[in-house]
Structure formats: C-alpha cells, structure tokens
Amino acid sequence: MADKIPVTVLTGYLGAGKTTLLNRILSEDHGKKFAVIVNEFGSIGIDNDLVVGADEEVFEMNNGCICCTVRGDLIRIIEGLMKRKGKFDAIIVETTGLADPAPVAQTFFVDADVREAARLDAVVTVADAKWLAERLKDAPEAKSQIAFADVIILNKIDLVSAEELADVEARIRAINPYARLHKAQNCAVSLEDVLNRNAFDLDRILEIEPQFLEADEEHDHHGHDHDHDHGHHDHGRKHEHHDHDDHHAKNGHGLKHYHDEEMQSVALTIEGDVDPDKFLPWINSYIQTEGAAILRSKGIIALKDEPKRFVFQGVHMILDGDLQQDWKPGETRRSRLVFIGRHLKEDEIRTGFLACAA
Numbered sequence: 131m132a133d134k135i136p137v138t139v140l141t142g143y144l145g146a147g148k149t150t151l152l153n154r155i156l157s158e159d160h161g162k163k164f165a166v167i168v169n170e171f172g173s174i175g176i177d178n179d180l181v182v183g184a185d186e187e188v189f190e191m192n193n194g195c196i197c198c199t200v201r202g203d204l205i206r207i208i209e210g211l212m213k214r215k216g217k218f219d220a221i222i223v224e225t226t227g228l229a230d231p232a233p234v235a236q237t238f239f240v241d242a243d244v245r246e247a248a249r250l251d252a253v254v255t256v257a258d259a260k261w262l263a264e265r266l267k268d269a270p271e272a273k274s275q276i277a278f279a280d281v282i283i284l285n286k287i288d289l290v291s292a293e294e295l296a297d298v299e300a301r302i303r304a305i306n307p308y309a310r311l312h313k314a315q316n317c318a319v320s321l322e323d324v325l326n327r328n329a330f331d332l333d334r335i336l337e338i339e340p341q342f343l344e345a346d347e348e349h350d351h352h353g354h355d356h357d358h359d360h361g362h363h364d365h366g367r368k369h370e371h372h373d374h375d376d377h378h379a380k381n382g383h384g385l386k387h388y389h390d391e392e393m394q395s396v397a398l399t400i401e402g403d404v405d406p407d408k409f410l411p412w413i414n415s416y417i418q419t420e421g422a423a424i425l426r427s428k429g430i431i432a433l434k435d436e437p438k439r440f441v442f443q444g445v446h447m448i449l450d451g452d453l454q455q456d457w458k459p460g461e462t463r464r465s466r467l468v469f470i471g472r473h474l475k476e477d478e479i480r481t482g483f484l485a486c487a488a
C-alpha cells in the first residue's frame with residue numbers, strides 16, 4: 131500500500147479555482163515531483179517540467195455520461211507513468227469543470243495494473259463560494275462533484291459575506307456531510323489538507339468522518355429551516371422528534387440545515403457483526419441495481435468470525451473492498467456504511483442492511 135503512488139483527483143465546476151489550486155500545489159516548496167494529468171489542452175500556465183508534457187500523457191475526456199465506463203485513455207496514461215516510476219511522488223488528475231468524477235475515480239478500483247501501482251488518495255472538489263448555490267440548482271455535475279468529494283475547498287470567500295458563506299456551507303453539508311471542508315481565498319490551503327489524505331484508508335475514514343460514529347439511525351439530510359428550492363415545504367417525510375439543539379450539538383457546527391431534495395446521504399450502523407453470507411450478496415446486488423443513483427459508498431464492517439475489519443468503498447456500481455487491520459482488543463465491533471446519492475431509497479437501504487446483522 132505504502133509504495134503505491136497516491137492519486138489526487140481534482141474536480142470542481144468551471145471557474146471555481148482548480149487551476150489556482152494546481153498552481154499552488156506545484157509552485158510550493160515541497161521538494162516533491164508531481165505528474166499532472168489534465169483533460170484540457172494548453173490551459174494551464176505551469177512549469178512544463180512539472181506538467182506531464184508529452185502528447186500521450188495529456189488526455190481528453192468526453193463530458194457525456196460515461197457512468198461505469200472505465201477510461202481506457204486514463205489507464206494507458208497511468209501505465210505509461212508507472213514505467214517511469216521513481217520520478218514521481220504523486221499524480222494529480224485535473225478534470226474539467228463539467229466532468230463527472232466517477233469514471234476517473236472508478237479507474238483506480240477496476241484496472242488491475244493501475245490498482246497495483248497507484249491508489250486513489252482523495253477526490254478534492256473546489257467550490258466557488260459565490261456561485262455554488264446557483265450551480266447546485268441548475269447543474270447536476272456541480273452537485274455530483276460535491277457529493278463525490280473527500281475534501282472540499284470552499285474557495286473565493288473574499289467574494290461573499292459571512293452569512294452567504296455560512297449558507298453555502300450549509301448547502302454543501304446537506305449534500306455531503308462527510309467531506310473535510312476548508313474555506314479559502316485563492317485556494318490558499320496547506321498542502322497536507324489536500325494531498326496524501328489517504329481518504330480511503332480505514333483510519334482516515336474514521337478521522338475524516340467523525341459523524342460516521344454518531345450517524346446511526348439518523349441520516350444527516352434531515353434538519354430544520356428546510357429550503358427546498360421548489361418553494362414548498364411538504365416533502366412527504368416525517369421528522370417527528372427533532373431536538374434542534376441536540377442535533378446541532380451533535381453535528382458540532384451550528385450550521386443552518388438544509389435538506390437537499392435530490393442528493394442525500396444515508397448512514398447506518400449495526401452495533402455488532404454482520405453475517406458475510408448475507409451482507410456480501412446484499413451489498414453487491416444492491417449496488418448493481420441502484421448504483422446509477424449511488425455516487426459514493428463507504429463502509430467499515432465487522433464480519434462475523436473475522437478478526438480484521440472489512441472496508442469497502444465504491445463509485446456507482448463499482449465496489450472495492452478488502453480486509454484491513456484487526457479490530458483492536460476491547461474495541462467495539464460495529465458495522466457502518468454510508469451512501470451518498472440521488473433520491474436514495476433510504477428505507478430499502480436500512481431494511482436491507484439491518485437484515486444482514488449476524
């Protein structure tokens with residue numbers, strides 16, 4: 131694992147500040163060598179030595195819906211880079227403003243050679259504090275990019291008031307309560323906030339998602355001050371026992387809460403083991419049938435009679451899971467999963483998962 135080259139997928143809507151962030155990463159005095167893969171030609175004025183310059187290493191992706199199609203061109207580029215192993219400490223893939231990050235992220239789970247050599251470190255999404263709220267209304271890609279993120283840079287904070295900033299942050303949280311969020315001007319974040327996050331490693335999942343432990347039966351998309359973008363307040367769900375203060379305290383950030391009609395997260399916990407003969411077929415078939423709507427899935431599972439934790443993550447229909455480190459002596463074995471996606475069938479997910487309890 132340690133010798134695999136970390137790959138950062140950099141995404142964000144048009145003009146959000148991806149190039150600004152990339153330039154910052156590349157120009158900082160970190161003594162590291164990055165290979166950068168971009169899918170637009172000639173648009174970034176960065177040091178040629180740092181950018182992978184040769185033609186075959188600059189690739190273009192279609193912006194159409196290519197859900198679950200592994201990107202052959204990206205695989206070829208990564209494989210080409212691997213032949214030059216040792217020259218790079220990390221790879222950064224910058225997607226265009228409109229690209230769906232899913233096929234890029236999937237590439238790192240699916241292709242055996244790529245998996246052998248590289249590991250997806252994190253999906254980093256740059257969001258425009260001024261315009262994101264508008265784009266969330268009219269651009270599904272903008273919402274997907276937020277949903278996918280492990281790290282979100284909420285950029286251009288100089289262009290908004292404190293209230294607007296709090297509002298856009300709350301809108302982000304309605305979509306993705308689990309990503310690390312950094313507010314910035316000109317993407318001025320420290321590199322360790324962005325690179326080498328190990329967002330997919332077990333311990334990092336716990337570190338990045340402290341709510342993971344608390345989410346339990348509650349899912350984070352309910353709340354107060356519902357704003358539905360459609361101007362009505364009857365959304366057909368019952369939230370019967372809200373304790374406002376308790377909920378805020380639980381989430382620890384005192385943010386106004388939004389409920390995103392389209393994109394939600396569902397987090398579930400079983401306080402104990404699950405039966406692998408039930409869970410593995412269930413998750414595989416559920417992801418196969420509902421994967422178009424599920425953008426991200428992650429879980430840490432206590433499989434019955436298994437001393438190691440089973441950790442999985444997925445992008446749409448593609449799921450990657452393995453046994454990682456042992457449960458620590460005295461540690462409570464519990465099984466948790468999170469789905470982020472569009473119009474998730476929450477009751478179905480809950481029923482399906484809870485039925486896997488050992």
Ligand SMILES: Nc1nc2c(ncn2[C@@H]2O[C@H](COP(=O)(O)OP(=O)(O)OP(=O)(O)O)[C@@H](O)[C@H]2O)c(=O)[nH]1
Pocket residue numbers: 142143144145146147148149150151173226227285286287288289314315316317
């Ligand atoms: N006011 C302000 N402008 C910023 C900030 N960050 C970036 N910009 C400007 O926003 C514009 C777009 O930034 P880029 O970094 O090119 O954005 P991008 O996401 O790479 O854009 P595309 O490649 O077109 O998708 C540039 O003119 C930047 O100088 C910021 O924090 N505040």
